[in-house]
Amino acid sequence: MQERDALLKKKVEDSAEIIPPEKLALLDPVIEKYQGSSSYLIPALKEAQEMFGYLPMEVQRKLAWGLNIPAPQIYGVVTFYSFFTITPRGRHTIRLCLGTACYVKGAKNMLEIITREVGINVGETSKDDRFTLEAVRCLGACGLAPVMMIGEDTHGNIMPSATLGILEGYQ
């Protein structure tokens, strides 16, 4: 259980990449649009994430400055919602369910296989930017356990040994 809890915890680390100022300037229209009301933080974050693919420190700080919302509060929101991410994502996001049903039906083995073969831990992105691995608590399809989503596609009743085959379909 402890192991599983640790996997479900969101990775918190400084973004490796440094966003150049000219790229950060892309945020100016977002800031202009949502300035003046702190209740628009979530739409602003959503647009920023669509723009950059993730919400690194520089982006959060710039939004904090522009929207006049304290940076810790923004960070609190970003880490609260699983939709937001602080680290860059690959082309395909694997959402592997580690809910109780999936866990007992082999999700743990699937995780081991992905970790070993793709070379990434939960919360990480492969070096070729192909996959980002996320562990989720439940996908609401326990009848299909173990379940995994890749991008928008849902895969259920997976034999752990078939995991790699499914991944092959995503380049």
Next chain:
Amino acid sequence: MVTLTIDGVKVTVKKGSSILEAAQQAGVRIPTLCHDKRLIPFGACRLCIVEVTARGRTRTMPACFNPARDGMEVATNTPKLRDSRRLQLMLLLRSHPLLCPSCDAGGDCQLQNLVFEYEVPELSFGRQSRYFHVDNDSNFIRFNMNLCIRCGMCVRVCEEVQGQSELSFVNRGIESEVSTDFDRALDCEFCGQCASICPVGAISSKWLVGTGRRFELQDTSTVCAFCSLGCSLTLGEKDGKTVYVTSSEDSVNEGNLCVKGRYGWPFAYSDSRLTKPLIRKDGLLVEASWDEAIQTVAEKFGAIKKSSGPDSLAALGSQRLTNEEAFVFNRLVRTVFGTNNLDHAGGYAYRSLTDGLAPMLGYAASTNQIREIRGAKAVLLLGADLTETHPIAKNEINLASVRKKAKVIVVDSIRTKLSYRDGFFLDVPPGYEDLVVNSMLKFIIDEGLLDRASVDLRVEGFEELAESLKDYTPEAIAAALGLDADLIKAAATAYAKAETGVIILSEGLNRYRDSSPLSKAAVNLALVTGHIGKESCGVYVFGEKANAQGALDMGLTPDLLPGYHLVRDEAARSKFEDLWKGQIPASPGMNARDILKGAENGSVKGLYVVGENPLDTYPNRQRVQNGLSKLEFLVVQDMFLSSTANIAHVVLPVAAPYEKAGTFTSSERRIQKLNPSSKQIQGKPDLEIFMSLAAKMGKPELSYAGYSEVMSEIAGAAPMYSGVSYERIGDKGLVWPCLDDEDSGTSTLYEGGFPIGKARLAPAKLLGMVSRSSGSLKLIPCVLKFHSGSFSEWSPSLMEVCPPGFAEMSRVDMTNLGLNDGDAIKIVGNNGQAINLKAKESRRALRGTVLVPYHFSKNKLNSFTDWGSTEIMIQVEKA
């Protein structure tokens, strides 16, 4: 009012009070882990659950956020509730490391106390360790989130009270913890409120780690010696040395402290403190005995007095002296030196603000209490950057803004942090705040937004005022200052229509000229709109240093005797001559500016400087230096070898504020007692020095058995102190006017009327030319929350968190000059004076202005300033 019964005790409370508050009033204790009276109830810990029987039904509910209702029967300690609380505590212990034997909070941990009280047994379920961040890198404060119980009090006090929001809950569910963004070290006000409110050991004072536990410390409560708000401090001492400072939640400041109060005290233990008197011999300052030093001072001053007359002597006191010391210093200078050449820095800064108040209202001081500001519906800040100058008063505005939805109207030349609150920001060139106030008033009168009853019944001079305002139309003023007239009108409407409104002025650094027009304009506005003589209304003037108000009350000025009696007034003078057993010269003496001029031209030969550092803080450094160096004899009485002390002939070391007794009068007129904590006095208390000097100068009758004896003399001399005595000053002090032994003080002035009959409106001054130079940059000397005068430079902790060497500039100006954040720049003044600093991009700096903190002697910022001028033109170049 509602009446309910709590554990059999009948209690009547205000409607809207919570069950918890009702219980506190009834004297029934309900345990809590996430509640503080300063915060909005949160309901996280579930320990305050009580059984409520109303209309025949019994339910269990949290007491902290459920309102008390009529007829409720509340039980707080039934077996069921005890079981439930015990289970809550067990759940908290499930993942709380049981490192109590080595935890810094041991003995002062509310969780530990409750676990003990509720006899929590061995957990019947498995314990689980979780790992959260530990921050040892922040200044003063240490975070160990493994000990956190998620009560959220730190997050809430930071947001609700401080308005800082440096902390937030991050992550979710069982993984949530309190942190900054990306777990970085703190970069905030460093008020330490989070550490002081933490019920466990998760956030603690770094200095206490491994030093001692709370219960080992010997507590002394005294008054903070930095700014003028009079916060009460509790000094925790171990082995005769202060190691911890906090404030009681029952104090006037409700336990709130700022960075200076909580973490500024290490100056008292600085190695730079002077321990022995210094006498200049062969050009060098060398240590000497007290006897020799006092003897030298007495002889030299005596000789100058004999050869050149008493008026060749002069003295500068300080806002940092206690009332008693200021009073005795006053007596010493006037009766022993025999001169009225006596002043202090507040004589030109603080006084020009309060001077506007006295003739119009009756008293030269703030009208209301600081804690009333939170109830205001409109707050008008005139050149008052309270976040930096008076952080605890800033909290009040934060509360008014958030809880009362008050409009915050900021008129300033700095984009202050409070200007981001809901309200209006009117940027004016330094020193032109009064124009905006007058135009607001003009608009209010023209639009009929005034309080008719107040104007008809309480004031006189309305017609003259209205006539004098005829040029101050919002349009004209807006055009002159480059503002939007509609903004002035909207601000005026907001203030006039608000049920309660306060106006706040603070002694700031861009006040080298007479600021009385500003305070007069403020009082006019408050009177005409009826915002005076009521709770949560009035005009506040906040001084810079601890005893700003007291220094004026005690008459540290050339023309006033203690209690605002005029030197010119024959009767008053003779009363003081009897009291002080000595002659007082009949004509007012020289003020600080003239004293320094006199030093330059040779008419002042001997100067006694007590607790000030004119060389670093008075305007026009060049001339100050010229004057001081021409003096035949300069005596400086200080804790440290300040720049001024460094050129003195004799330096007398004094005790730190934590080492002495006496009283300070805060900006809300509250007289509070200091209590010495440390026995390790280095130097002597000022009072003692004054007495020994008087004795050596042939006036041994200037002698007091102690501070309380001085206070009883003050009570006889200053009318508003007449009911004050040491026995009567309790934990929360006494607020003057306190007229007799029965009087418990007056928190709101002018409630029943004005001591001068009707309040007198003051006509506005003629509208002069507004100089708006464009193109060139203006220097604004500013105050920072981490510092106080030039004296905080001796506090290693404050220097660590805010070192010197930067100038704040706007992004636009930096781009125009091709500067990046952190670039070295050279600031050059009109007379060729220059300083090298680092540019810092800041939102506080408006376009065309450069903000430089004035606290640091190495910056020599006063080489740019001058008496009577508010605008300092400079050139900025890349260094």
